[in-house]
Amino acid sequence: MTVNTTLLPENTATLAPPNAAVSASFSPLYQQIKALVLQSLQAGEWKPGDPIPSEFELAARYKVSQGTVRKAVDELAKEHLLVRRQGKGTFVATHAEQQVQFRFLKLKPDNPQSDSQGPADRQIIDCKRLRAPPAVAQVLGLRSGEAVFQVRRVLSFDKVPTIFEDIWLPGAAFKGLTAERLRADTRPMYAMFESDFGIRMVRAQERLRAVLPSADVCEWLKVTSETPLLKVERMAFTYHNTPMEWRIGVYRTDNRHYLNELN
Amino acid sequence: MTVNTTLLPENTATLAPPNAAVSASFSPLYQQIKALVLQSLQAGEWKPGDPIPSEFELAARYKVSQGTVRKAVDELAKEHLLVRRQGKGTFVATHAEQQVQFRFLKLKPDNPQSDSQGPADRQIIDCKRLRAPPAVAQVLGLRSGEAVFQVRRVLSFDKVPTIFEDIWLPGAAFKGLTAERLRADTRPMYAMFESDFGIRMVRAQERLRAVLPSADVCEWLKVTSETPLLKVERMAFTYHNTPMEWRIGVYRTDNRHYLNELN
């Protein structure tokens, strides 16, 4: 495999000096393999939950050694794009698995023994199809005025309304989304996005602030306007860092907290 | 190297069947090497900023192949305990490096171009040696009444007091800590902990809430009692998950936000 070509029919890594003049943009073989696997993931060649070919098969396909494939797959597994299961195979990661459900929800109960840690009760307020306001269009990488969906919902834990969220999604990718469909589905929202729209959220970024609630938030969360709330602004991305969701939530934090691990 | 012994004089991995009866507690060689390196780090055999022996030297010392050492060091590097530098060697990580300073401070300016991202102005209010209140003793793993230090300080960005913090440290480990020493040192606090007390913070956990400020916080941050603040409770750990710091901070978030990457 030559260096810095996107694909190649045969492995020339040990035959040709890989780095005569291209030293500036040198990229190791396993990174190139990683990019190829990622391409297949994005193209939907293997769907969430499916097994991908074994390491030896991939090694044969790309004409590299199994160890090189292993290193590429290792990185994708660490980024939660793939899941390795010893003895079984390597699978495309999915938000539908019990194990990783609510990977992105960091709000935990202060007293885990007395308060539920499980999924919340969800109430979809509405789901509207709109022309994107400028701010929304900008963060989602759309042209101003393109179609977007706006979903509003309330999450309750132990019967206490705790989270109010405003979710913006690109109209083109989520064609056919309705409040009814959201209400009918009992799985996590991101699991439905995978199966119904072929969109897998891979990475997210959250910005947190302390705020006081607006009048309508007071209504939905049944709090006074003096109750400080945690405002969580989330950008979620699919493959290749494509923004696919903008979510603005406010959390009650009197019996729960946002837990963050620093490594 | 036999399996499941903490150390061994020679490599028997290829000689003895590693796993006749101990299948339940099997641990791979590289994990054992990792534990040994970690032990040397904790014991201070190599100090923050120092180079550790080369992969070949470590391989010779532990009687394993270089590849096995590599995998152990890889993991320690990913956990930020070591830093690899191609061509130079592998070094014990330190909070003193420009590159990783304030690794644990997640408060970022809303407008990076106009607001400073750099280190804050620090004002040490006081540093008291006390007998640990029960709550403090519990989280730090001390007996109630053991000595602790309480440091209070204010951090300002662009002349705006933004963070008020209350920091609790075990008295035994930080013997000799004073407000004067804290004020005299211009480095990040964790860098001083390394050089002056031999304590390296390796991992931390933060719990976030929205709160309204107490009367003294209003004073220090010059805000009204109606200003919602982000309360950040941090537990920091040294090697082997030993708790070494409990820190309770309140952040102003009107011009800054807490940024969190979800992967």
Added chain:
DNA sequence: CAGTGGTCTAGACCACACT
């Protein structure tokens, strides 16, 4: 130039899951 970490290969064997 020598020494370090980084990549790649080839082959052996182990642990695990399914059949």
Added chain:
DNA sequence: GTGTGGTCTAGACCACTGC
């Protein structure tokens, strides 16, 4: 048993750093 991922080894060569 067969096939999967997981570990370990040995050796080659590349890229980077500093003498």
